[in-house]
């Protein structure tokens with residue numbers, strides 16, 4: 001289960017130039033002391049039509065199962081009283097936000113957004129490039145691109161954030177595995193595509209070995225507790241479709257990985 005906290009203060013709003021949803025940095029009292037969290041104020045429309053909160057939670061949890069780093073997730077209640085003395089723009093944003101718990105991640109100190117101009121070794125010291133590429137294809141994430149990278153770089157690691165647009169219903173249902181092809185929206189624009197594509201053949205042969213290993217051992221039952229928690233908080237998780245998609249990727253892992261490899265030839 002994700003921890004649930006109550007915000008005790010609103011520290012700042014992350015400007016639209018950095019994140020289009022303008023998340024809030026809030027302070028919460030946790031068993032480990034006061035911590036800052038970046039909380040996403042999705043509208044009810046985004047939550048209901050896009051499944052944004054569930055997608056954020058499930059993708060955050062899944063990333064760890066592929067040994068990809070994420071800031072720890074949480075669900076945060078932002079009490080109405082906190083916004084009363086804040087600027088009017090904040091109050092308007094609060095009013096438009098879905099009233100249920102907000103998805104949040106612990107605010108990471110000393111990180112910078114990834115940019116495409118960095119060297120391959122700079123990335124490979126922090127993250128497995130091919131596993132990230134495969135993972136984003138698995139969660140149907142077109143949002144780890146060369147412009148909006150949604151990858152935060154620290155001195156030791158690279159951390160995945162922002163999964164609201166993953167696992168879109170149209171992308172995970174009715175998939176024809178006999179004629180499976182990966183949509184270029186998940187390949188050519190991906191942050192890691194140029195690095196992976198440029199590599200030499202002997203290296204490419206071993207791409208996705210690690211991903212396949214994690215996929216084989218992926219225990220989708222481990223997600224049940226998160227789906228149950230979200231349901232009990234009033235979210236319609238569409239868990240059947242998500243579980244079914246993940247099982248299909250597992251069952252068709254060779255087809256899936258072969259098409260990833262073809263995308264990089």
Ligand SMILES: Nc1ncnc2c1ncn2[C@@H]1O[C@H](COP(=O)(O)OP(=O)(O)O)[C@@H](O)[C@H]1O
Nearest residue numbers: 014018019020021022038071105106107108162
């Ligand atoms: N856990 C975090 N730690 C530090 N900064 C973060 C964290 N989460 C988000 N941010 C910052 O906030 C920005 C917007 O967050 P993001 O989840 O990408 O929202 P959006 O959906 O609005 O793009 C990020 O680009 C990053 O700069």
Ligand SMILES: [Mg+2]
Nearest residue numbers: 019020150162
């Ligand atoms: Mg973002």
